[in-house]
Amino acid sequence: MEKTYSEINARIKAGKAVVLTAEELISLVEEKGLSQAAREVDVVTTGTFAPMCSSGAFLNFGHAKPRMRMQKVWLNGVSAYAGVAAVDAYIGATELPEDDPLNNNYPGEFRYGGGHVIQDLVARKPVRLKAVSYGTDCYPRRELDTTITLDDINEATLFNPRNAYQNYNCAVNLTSRTIYTYMGMLNPQLGNAHYSTSGQLSPLLKDPHFKTIGIGTKIFLGGGMGFVAWHGTQHFPSIQSGDGKDLGPAGGTLAVIGDLKQMNPRWLVGTSYVGYGATLSVGIGVPIPILNEEIARYAAATDHELYAPVVDYGEAYPSRTPGNLGYVSYAELKSGKISISGKAVPTAPLSSVPRAREIASTLKEWIQQGSFLLTEPVQLLPAPADGRTANFLKG
Amino acid sequence: MSPKRIVLRFGADISDKPVIYRLVKDFNLVVNIVKANVNPRKEGTMVLEITGEQWDQGLVYLRSQGVAVQDLTEEIIRNEEKCVMCGACTAICPTGALFLERPSMEVHFDGDHCIVCQLCLKVCPMRAMEVRL
Ligand code: SF4
Ligand code: SF4
Numbered sequence: 001m002e003k004t005y006s007e008i009n010a011r012i013k014a015g016k017a018v019v020l021t022a023e024e025l026i027s028l029v030e031e032k033g034l035s036q037a038a039r040e041v042d043v044v045t046t047g048t049f050a051p052m053c054s055s056g057a058f059l060n061f062g063h064a065k066p067r068m069r070m071q072k073v074w075l076n077g078v079s080a081y082a083g084v085a086a087v088d089a090y091i092g093a094t095e096l097p098e099d100d101p102l103n104n105n106y107p108g109e110f111r112y113g114g115g116h117v118i119q120d121l122v123a124r125k126p127v128r129l130k131a132v133s134y135g136t137d138c139y140p141r142r143e144l145d146t147t148i149t150l151d152d153i154n155e156a157t158l159f160n161p162r163n164a165y166q167n168y169n170c171a172v173n174l175t176s177r178t179i180y181t182y183m184g185m186l187n188p189q190l191g192n193a194h195y196s197t198s199g200q201l202s203p204l205l206k207d208p209h210f211k212t213i214g215i216g217t218k219i220f221l222g223g224g225m226g227f228v229a230w231h232g233t234q235h236f237p238s239i240q241s242g243d244g245k246d247l248g249p250a251g252g253t254l255a256v257i258g259d260l261k262q263m264n265p266r267w268l269v270g271t272s273y274v275g276y277g278a279t280l281s282v283g284i285g286v287p288i289p290i291l292n293e294e295i296a297r298y299a300a301a302t303d304h305e306l307y308a309p310v311v312d313y314g315e316a317y318p319s320r321t322p323g324n325l326g327y328v329s330y331a332e333l334k335s336g337k338i339s340i341s342g343k344a345v346p347t348a349p350l351s352s353v354p355r356a357r358e359i360a361s362t363l364k365e366w367i368q369q370g371s372f373l374l375t376e377p378v379q380l381l382p383a384p385a386d387g388r389t390a391n392f393l394k395g
Numbered sequence: 396m397s398p399k400r401i402v403l404r405f406g407a408d409i410s411d412k413p414v415i416y417r418l419v420k421d422f423n424l425v426v427n428i429v430k431a432n433v434n435p436r437k438e439g440t441m442v443l444e445i446t447g448e449q450w451d452q453g454l455v456y457l458r459s460q461g462v463a464v465q466d467l468t469e470e471i472i473r474n475e476e477k478c479v480m481c482g483a484c485t486a487i488c489p490t491g492a493l494f495l496e497r498p499s500m501e502v503h504f505d506g507d508h509c510i511v512c513q514l515c516l517k518v519c520p521m522r523a524m525e526v527r528l
Contacts (some may be wrong), residue, residue, distance in 0.1 A: 008496075049482070051520065101517045109515075109517075111522065130510075165437070182519060184483050184487075184520075185517070185518045187487075192486035192487065193486070194483070194486070196514075210415075266437065269479060269521060271521060272520055272521075272522060273520055274517050274518055281481075281520075281521075334497070335497070335498065336495065336497070345487045347486060348482050348483060348485045348486035348487070349481060349482040349495075349500070350482070350483045350497070350520070351481065351483055351495065352479045352480045352481040352482070352500075353480075353481065353482075353499075353500035354480045354499065354500060354501050355479055359431055
């Protein structure tokens with residue numbers, strides 16, 4: 001049995017496509033078996049809502065009178081990179097205001113940053129734009145202080161170079177002091193364990209070999225529609241194994257793009273990690289066409305088959321010491337307690353499962369209503385078999 | 396005289412001492428235990444309403460026994476609009492007032508178990524937990 005993108009799209013247009021969320025597919029496979037489920041289902045929807053660093057937006061403000069070649073730009077006091085063109089800038093999610101106390105009063109609060117600017121823009125709040133320049137014959141203006149809204153400016157393109165991490169570490173702290181990390185506050189001596197994917201709902205955990213996801217794949221992005229633009233930075237897909245057992249995929253990432261003007265502040269949320277910094281939480285959902293039984297089998301992977309490595313963020317991670325403290329399944333992580341070196345450690349997610357479910361259901365509705373057709377990728381993303389590996393800095 | 400609301404925090408070493416009994420008996424106070432909780436490390440927290448002439452002496456006695464005493468004039472609330480139900484607060488909250496319900500993985504807030512330690516204010520990445528005076 002093989003299906004094509006155009007057959008599936010024809011069924012979507014005719015209102016006959018069978019669309020299930022990844023969790024619904026798991027139930028169907030339990031009930032009817034894999035082959036039957038693969039034949040019946042056309043599309044499986046996934047979802048994730050979590051802090052995603054390496055996010056940001058390209059903005060074109062339009063020209064002031066007289067004209068200005070903006071050299072430095074601030075949005076609500078947060079610097080945006082203006083070395084792109086006269087009135088273009090990129091606001092990055094982790095940028096902080098220049099007068100932020102940072103970690104001087106440890107642990108710092110990081111209440112407002114680039115991610116919050118993006119959320120304010122999407123929420124249609126007025127945002128203060130300040131710019132300075134040196135003045136040229138064609139662009140004489142040297143200073144600008146005004147307010148903009150998302151609707152006032154020409155373009156606002158969300159472009160996130162690395163999102164939707166396929167899998168992620170489960171973070172713990174083996175030291176004797178509390179630490180503040182991008183994985184949250186970690187209590188000393190294995191006081192708690194934090195993890196950050198939605199497990200069996202998470203997009204890239206459901207297509208481990210990148211058989212369907214590629215450049216041009218249309219997705220749910222920030223409450224609107226977006227596309228996979230490229231593989232994400234640090235895209236090093238692999239299949240984890242331990243004791244001769246397949247422990248699920250890890251390491252893939254997506255670069256995504258979409259028009260910010262059609263997104264929604266419920267799905268792009270400014271986020272602050274105490275002692276670490278500011279970022280943006282992004283909602284992403286990827287539809288997986290069930291082209292054959294193999295793709296269905298991967299899409300039906302459960303929390304019992306997907307594993308996260310446990311990593312010490314007190315000592316090993318910051319010093320880049322390789323290795324981990326073993327693997328735990330997402331079923332164990334979601335149960336609220338895992339066992340590390342014989343100690344019961346309470347777990348908590350940083351990634352919202354209720355929101356991930358809502359994304360998968362919303363995407364399912366869009367497809368069922370015929371307002372969202374699937375796109376066949378122009379080129380698939382590099383897969384584990386392509387053997388991409390990480391480089392590290394000297395020094 | 397209206398009752399005074401206070402929070403007591405005590406370590407494992409005094410969890411089994413009859414401090415509340417002494418408070419009532421020796422200082423002639425009316426004590427209403429609003430909340431009480433002992434965590435797995437045997438550290439206790441208690442919210443009391445006390446009424447009586449000698450309340451200040453009662454507090455001096457508690458402190459002499461190594462109990463940390465704090466006024467309770469604040470209440471913690473969750474801003475439902477801002478909370479994204481991520482769960483990041485649930486392994487930090489010391490009393491289980493913020494907890495995950497399974498299998499829905501929804502985060503719930505039970506104010507009755509809150510001891511106003513304010514840890515969640517610090518760790519909630521969405522700044523959804525707020526103090527109401
Ligand atoms: S950390 Fe904040 S946003 Fe997350 S569940 Fe707790 S209160 Fe809600
Ligand atoms: S203040 Fe927050 S962390 Fe502390 S007990 Fe109340 S809900 Fe839990």
